[in-house]
Amino acid sequence: MSDPQIAGTRPFPRRLLATDTEAAARSLIGARLVRGRNPAGRVGRIVEVEAYIGEEDLASHARFGRTTRNAAMFGPPGVAYVYLVYGMYHCLNVVTEAERQAAALLVRAVEPIGGGEEMRAARVRWAGDRAVRHGKAAEERARSQIEALPEDRLASGPGLVCAAFSIDRAADGIDLCDPESDLRLELADEDDPLPVETGPRAGIDYAPDPWRSRPWRFFVPGNASISSVSLRSRRQVAL
DNA sequence: GCAAAGATTTGCT
DNA sequence: GCAAATCTTTGCC
Numbered sequence: 001m002s003d004p005q006i007a008g009t010r011p012f013p014r015r016l017l018a019t020d021t022e023a024a025a026r027s028l029i030g031a032r033l034v035r036g037r038n039p040a041g042r043v044g045r046i047v048e049v050e051a052y053i054g055e056e057d058l059a060s061h062a063r064f065g066r067t068t069r070n071a072a073m074f075g076p077p078g079v080a081y082v083y084l085v086y087g088m089y090h091c092l093n094v095v096t097e098a099e100r101q102a103a104a105l106l107v108r109a110v111e112p113i114g115g116g117e118e119m120r121a122a123r124v125r126w127a128g129d130r131a132v133r134h135g136k137a138a139e140e141r142a143r144s145q146i147e148a149l150p151e152d153r154l155a156s157g158p159g160l161v162c163a164a165f166s167i168d169r170a171a172d173g174i175d176l177c178d179p180e181s182d183l184r185l186e187l188a189d190e191d192d193p194l195p196v197e198t199g200p201r202a203g204i205d206y207a208p209d210p211w212r213s214r215p216w217r218f219f220v221p222g223n224a225s226i227s228s229v230s231l232r233s234r235r236q237v238a239l
Numbered sequence: 240g241c242a243a244a245g246a247t248t249t250g251c252t
Numbered sequence: 253g254c255a256a257a258t259c260t261t262t263g264c265c
Contacts, residue, residue: 050246052246059246060246061246061261064261064262064263067261067262068261069260069261069262083246083260083261084258084259084260084261085245085246085247085260086244086245086247086248086257086258086259086260087245087257087258087259087260088247088248088257088258088259089247089248091246091247093246106246108246130257130258145249157247157248158246158247159247159248160247160248201246202246202247203245203246203247204245204246206244206245228248240264240265241263241264241265242262242263242264242265243261243262243263243264244260244261244262245259245260245261245262247257248256248257249255249256249257250254250255250256251253251254251255251256252253252254252255
């Protein structure tokens with residue numbers, strides 16, 4: 001049982017999110033996502049994000065203008081935009097740019113730093129809720145599978161981040177820069193910025209060019225917690 | 240009011 | 253490599 005290395009953090013400055021979203025993406029890589037109070041809380045380092053910028057971005061939920069679902073995207077920088085996708089996965093976004101500008105960063109992967117076992121327990125609860133309708137055996141199968149996962153892979157995708165941090169629509173609109181928020185961002189107190197690689201965004205084949213090919217997925221190359229999409233694109237680079 | 244598709248993940252062929 | 257799971261939102265009738 002090692003101590004979570006959560007000492008050297010401070011509140012995440014809102015101004016780093018009020019700028020253009022690509023710059024904000026680089027600031028967010030390496031930042032901490034925190035659930036609950038230290039030291040018992042769940043803490044992870046953000047290692048992959050995706051940018052959705054403006055109503056003209058035809059891959060963005062904002063492409064239809066402001067709706068009930070995406071209203072938070074039009075809010076001030078630093079608030080959370082949480083939505084349900086494919087009927088079962090929640091996705092967490094950090095809103096960027098000035099109020100009324102629809103832009104956000106999708107948090108796609110987090111590297112667990114502290115509270116890994118609580119993340120694992122949250123994953124088991126989440127999977128159990130879904131598996132229960134398939135019977136006790138399915139529930140048990142899901143549980144043993146998650147318990148076999150290496151800690152690095154507990155939050156290695158946008159839906160998995162929300163499962164591991166117990167995030168759902170209830171978190172929509174909360175202020176992630178408020179140190180009092182139960183779910184919040186913290187700025188890591190580290191010297192070395194992480195290396196960042198970019199690639200096209202995942203799962204947006206419906207969007208026409210140039211949006212489809214914009215290199216607006218940002219990830220830490222070689223990190224063990226990046227999503228499978230980025231692991232694949234990393235392999236392509238290596239070949 | 241209804242059909243269609245989705246910023247995902249998993250398992251099976 | 254492909255389809256299923258699962259339900260909200262959008263867009264059109």
